[in-house]
Amino acid sequence: MSQRTHWSEFFISAVIRVIGFSTIGFVGLIFFFLLQQGAPVLGEVPLNNFFGAQWYPTYNLYGILPLLLGSMMVTLAAIVLALPLGVATAVFVREIAPGWAREILKPLIEVLAGIPSVVLGFFGMTLLAPFVRETLHVPTGLTAFTGALLLAYMALPTIVSVAEDALDAVPKSYRDAALAMGATQWQTIWRVVVPAARSGILTAIMLGMGRAIGETMAVLMVTGNAARMPTTLNSLFLPARTMTATIAAEMGEVAQGSTHYHVLFAIGILLFVLTFFINLAAAPAIFEKRRRGGLR
């Protein structure tokens, strides 16, 4: 009897261990595959071509700079738009809204995160793009800015949800102390609660950024996809092309094993590395939050 329990214990824990490690293993395999498919670029495309300013694959010009800068421009603009909105929404949900409103708002915001990006892209194409064109008087509504607006909207649920958790983890004793000093509710939030939650809010920004930079479908549909170098501030209101959109748009038409094919994989590696570093930057904040949470 006890022997049988022992063996089933051993069997179950072995299965769980194999499943757990295989998850890590698959991530490793994906990265290995990316490397294997992207690495030949090093021999096929000279570095000054690869990091050049012109992306014309049909003329063997594989300059990824416009794509990299396009991604960065759209992502940063999205975060600049989403950050104040997201933090303000989190503060409202956690600190100001009455209990019943919080019960409704919190799940509602999390549902927003589940809207398929193609649906948002559709919405962006038919409503947002014409709106941008008419209000900003630009030749086309399919611009980097339109993409940033849409990405900001997509990053919002992540930012709100994580920032709200961070605010929630701030001990009530801090709020009590501030209120008992004669601070107003606004002063309490702004001078005590938000600073105390800053590491969590930083995590929220990083996770939102990770979501924005990796997003493909929506930006593909609304940014106009012109691989031009964003040289002036004005470029924000002109078409742009991101790394993700490039891969998605061109991968289907490229000859397998060609230089173009390898370059697209190299872009994938670059994306992988970028998101990896963004998540890495968020990691210490996450750990610190856990530590603080434990001390409460």
Place this chain on the structure above:
Amino acid sequence: MEKISVQQLNFFYGAKQALSDISLDIEDRKITALIGPSGCGKSTFLRCLNRMNDTIPGTRVTGQILLDGENIYAPDTDVIGLRSRVGMVFQRPNPFPQSIFDNVAFGPRVLHTHRENGLAPVVEASLQQVGLWDEVKDILRQDALRLSLGQQQRLCIARAIAVKPEVILMDEPCSALDPIATLEVEELMRILRANFCIVIVTHNMQQAARVSDRTGFFWLGKLVETDATETMFTRPSNKLTEDYITGRAG
């Protein structure tokens, strides 16, 4: 001369009555201790004195509390102004996760009593008053959470007195501290007594006997007896008080 006069105070959490018909005069420049078993309403009563219970939804107050003759529960009361006059020190030291300097400067900053470049003297004076200055004067920019618990509690007291309140409420201020830190805080209370009206809630009867001038005994939401501390601990007039103080009840 009474600083605070509580008249027929009732307090409710929803339908549950937590305080019944409390009347009590609290004198200025004296230490008033409130004792009683856990859950008897003494902390709730303390939080009525600066309207901190307002932050808990579903609470209700009847009766009145006069601070210098003015009812703090009058509809036109400025609660912010009230709390700047009636400071509070909590059970667990709760400095903000900010620098020592910023903790003490918090009150003057939010109440705009001083300009930014006039804060340093206020911070120094407040820390001097609680006897913490010599220990922290070289580390004012350090995170306050790195201080010991006893130091943190004295820092919280410094933070409270930096806005020059008239009354200081202390809710079991030593219950998280070791005996030495407790004695330091008690010593501090005796010094502060010269300038402030102090009300302390404590479950530690020796502490009440050591530091207070007057003592009130709470039992099941009622104020059973209040008297000079010496009288209270030697010749209590109520049988229940006597049983509690001698450890036969509670």
